[in-house]
Structures are given as C-alpha cells and as structure tokens.
Amino acid sequence: MEESPAAKLTCRELDVLRLLVHGLSNRLIARRLDISEKTAKNHLSSIYMKIGATDRTQAALYARDVGLIGPGEAAPPVPAFTPVPKDDAPPAGPTLTARERGVLRLLARGFSNRLIARHLGISEKTVKNHLSSIYMKIGATHRTQAALYAQCVGLTS
Structure with a gap:
C-alpha cells in the first residue's frame, strides 16, 4: 500500500x-x-x-x-457571501457573469492567468480584469481565497 x-x-x-x-x-x-x-x-x-x-x-x-486541518479545528472561514449561481440557476447573492464563472473555475483548477487566457481565448489583461471583478463581488483579496470560494460553492466540479 x-x-x-x-x-x-x-x-x-x-x-x-x-x-x-x-x-x-x-x-x-x-x-x-x-x-x-x-x-x-x-x-x-x-x-x-x-x-x-x-x-x-x-x-x-x-x-x-485531503482534510489537512488540525484536530478540532474548523475549516478556514470563507468570506460571508451567498453561493454563486450555477449556469442554469437564477442569480442569487453575488452575480458573477458566465465569463467570470469560467475564469473562476479555471483559477480553482490551478491555472495561471496566462493559461486561463489561452484556454478562454482572451488576453491576460482581460483575465486580470475579470479576477478583480470576481474578488470584489465575493469579498476575496487574492486568488487562493477565490479558489477556495469556488471549491466551497461547487464551481470546481
């Protein structure tokens, strides 16, 4: 084993x-x-x-x-916000555009800005603009928080 x-x-x-x-x-x-x-x-x-x-x-x-959180320790807090709507669900909470959801999904998979841009056929500057908008809407201050948020609300599946 x-x-x-x-x-x-x-x-x-x-x-x-x-x-x-x-x-x-x-x-x-x-x-x-x-x-x-x-x-x-x-x-x-x-x-x-x-x-x-x-x-x-x-x-x-x-x-x-893999659950690497200490004994008795809760998962790290995610900023207080409402879950992002699924593609076919009516908007609730922070309304991310379809493109922002796509950018966030790729970010949560660990893609760099350059790879996100290539995958979506947009410029790196546009990716940065989308990320700034996403951070503001969900209350994140950096990409790790945004990726954890995406995982928390099920955008990574």
Whole structure:
C-alpha cells in the first residue's frame, strides 16, 4: 500500500500548509511559526514538490481536499457571501457573469492567468480584469481565497 503525499510531509511542513489554507502570506506564516520568510518559502517549495502542486493555490486546494486541518479545528472561514449561481440557476447573492464563472473555475483548477487566457481565448489583461471583478463581488483579496470560494460553492466540479 502506497502512502499519500501528505504522509510524506514533515510536521513543520504540515504546519506551514495549514497556515497556507487560512490564506496567510509567507511573511505571516513565518511570523506565526517564528521562522524566517526564506525558511517558510523553502518549506513551501518542498511541499509543492511532495504533493505535486505548482503554486500556493493548488497546495491550498490539495490541503482542503485531503482534510489537512488540525484536530478540532474548523475549516478556514470563507468570506460571508451567498453561493454563486450555477449556469442554469437564477442569480442569487453575488452575480458573477458566465465569463467570470469560467475564469473562476479555471483559477480553482490551478491555472495561471496566462493559461486561463489561452484556454478562454482572451488576453491576460482581460483575465486580470475579470479576477478583480470576481474578488470584489465575493469579498476575496487574492486568488487562493477565490479558489477556495469556488471549491466551497461547487464551481470546481
């Protein structure tokens, strides 16, 4: 029986990953764990390699998928907002356009702005504009929060 990638992480790497899921920056992770920013960055690089992620968004989504949340600890809070409507559902809560939902789905799958642009046949600048609009509508401040929101409301399926 093969062990999961999460089982290969050290205790410190698990701590870093749990803080990452909460949306903390490298600086805040370092302060919380009383380590240098460089050490936090090195831990993240090691985590990415071990779990097969390419960036913090993929790592955060992975951590949520496998339940890497401490005992008795609730899942990280998602900003208070109403779920995004499905493509065929009537709008409720923050109304994202069909294109914004498409951008958010790809973001939640870990695509970079460049790959989102290529996949949708739009410019990177347009992707950035859509992301700014999405962040404002759902109350996110960065792509990891937006990806976790998308997962929470079922846009990743």
